Amino acid sequence: MRKKICIVTGANAGIGKKAVEQIAGEDFHVIMACRNMARGEAALNNIKERNPSASVELMIVDMGVMGSVRNMAEQFSSKYDRLDVLIHNAAVFNVSQKKSEKTSEGIEAFWATNHLGPVLLTSLLLAKLKKSENGRIITISSKGLLAKPFLKVDLDDPEFNNKSFNVVNAYYQSKIAQMMFTYWVAEKLKHTAITANCIRVTAVQIDVSRHPELSSFMKWVYKQKSKRSITPEEMANTYTYLACDKGAGRVTGKIFDEHNLEVKPNKYINDKGQIDLVMSLTRKYIPEIEGI
Numbered sequence: 609m610r611k612k613i614c615i616v617t618g619a620n621a622g623i624g625k626k627a628v629e630q631i632a633g634e635d636f637h638v639i640m641a642c643r644n645m646a647r648g649e650a651a652l653n654n655i656k657e658r659n660p661s662a663s664v665e666l667m668i669v670d671m672g673v674m675g676s677v678r679n680m681a682e683q684f685s686s687k688y689d690r691l692d693v694l695i696h697n698a699a700v701f702n703v704s705q706k707k708s709e710k711t712s713e714g715i716e717a718f719w720a721t722n723h724l725g726p727v728l729l730t731s732l733l734l735a736k737l738k739k740s741e742n743g744r745i746i747t748i749s750s751k752g753l754l755a756k757p758f759l760k761v762d763l764d765d766p767e768f769n770n771k772s773f774n775v776v777n778a779y780y781q782s783k784i785a786q787m788m789f790t791y792w793v794a795e796k797l798k799h800t801a802i803t804a805n806c807i808r809v810t811a812v813q814i815d816v817s818r819h820p821e822l823s824s825f826m827k828w829v830y831k832q833k834s835k836r837s838i839t840p841e842e843m844a845n846t847y848t849y850l851a852c853d854k855g856a857g858r859v860t861g862k863i864f865d866e867h868n869l870e871v872k873p874n875k876y877i878n879d880k881g882q883i884d885l886v887m888s889l890t891r892k893y894i895p896e897i898e899g900i
């Protein structure tokens with residue numbers, strides 16, 4: 609394929625969908641990696657209606673289920689010989705959740721979807737990224753982490769098996785792990801043409817009608833919050849910058865905010881010893897990272 613190829617996970621809504629529209633507008637072929645066929649098709653059709661020349665395609669993946677991630681990686685690999693940009697946008701963040709939920713494979717859902725799935729997909733598609741002139745891995749974290757300066761990845765119990773479940777900690781732990789993974793993978797790949805960077809997403813408007821699981825109180829909270837939030841389209845500009853900008857393709861191992869500016873995380877997240885510990889823990893779930 610002549611066009612550059614980009615995968616965006618969680619592409620049927622919110623920032624991911626806006627990023628697909630923008631990146632497809634930069635003459636990319638964009639694969640919308642979605643977990644639900646009906647929602648994925650509706651989003652793809654909507655994008656095609658708005659821009660009939662957009663080169664977009666749907667692939668089905670549940671990022672929390674490693675078997676599903678493997679199937680999607682196989683499907684992609686049998687169809688394409690190269691991947692230029694991989695954006696790990698999909699995430700669960702149902703803050704109303706009171707109890708730990710396990711995926712069909714028995715892994716705590718935040719840990720599986722927001723951290724393990726992206727690590728596995730990166731590992732499985734690395735050979736294709738290496739075929740690109742300038743492969744790019746883009747992970748997604750959260751500015752909300754600033755309110756959790758002492759939170760760490762629980763190396764003994766990341767799945768809340770032996771302590772009471774805390775949804776906020778489960779979510780932010782997974783986002784810390786993604787930042788650490790970004791540093792780790794950028795270091796591993798520093799002698800290749802592949803870059804790895806993370807986006808620290810700020811407060812972005814959420815379509816609460818997509819989240820029937822939210823309590824009325826949480827819907828009200830999100831409504832108030834959205835008055836101080838930017839639009840998904842505005843946030844997607846940073847995804848597009850890191851995916852498409854020539855200069856951004858020379859930068860690796862950095863974290864960017866919504867103004868495309870580099871930001872620094874706290875010392876723990878950037879500590880090489882701590883990063884190695886988190887990646888050793890990750891390796892127990894995803895042995896494929898040995899290949900990176």
Ligand SMILES: NC(=O)c1ccc[n+]([C@@H]2O[C@H](COP(=O)([O-])OP(=O)(O)OC[C@H]3O[C@@H](n4cnc5c(N)ncnc54)[C@H](OP(=O)(O)O)[C@@H]3O)[C@@H](O)[C@H]2O)c1
Nearest residue numbers: 618620621622623643670671672697698699750809811812
């Ligand atoms: N919005 C904010 O204020 C904010 C703040 C900080 C960070 N972020 C991060 O920004 C990213 C995008 O958030 P958003 O605001 O655009 O959220 P959103 O509107 O809820 O979109 C999330 C997308 O991820 C998909 N998804 C969820 N679980 C999945 C799974 N297991 N497999 C595949 N896809 C899955 C959803 O698909 P379904 O339609 O199937 O659910 C949806 O397409 C996330 O990584 C989030 O953590 C957002």
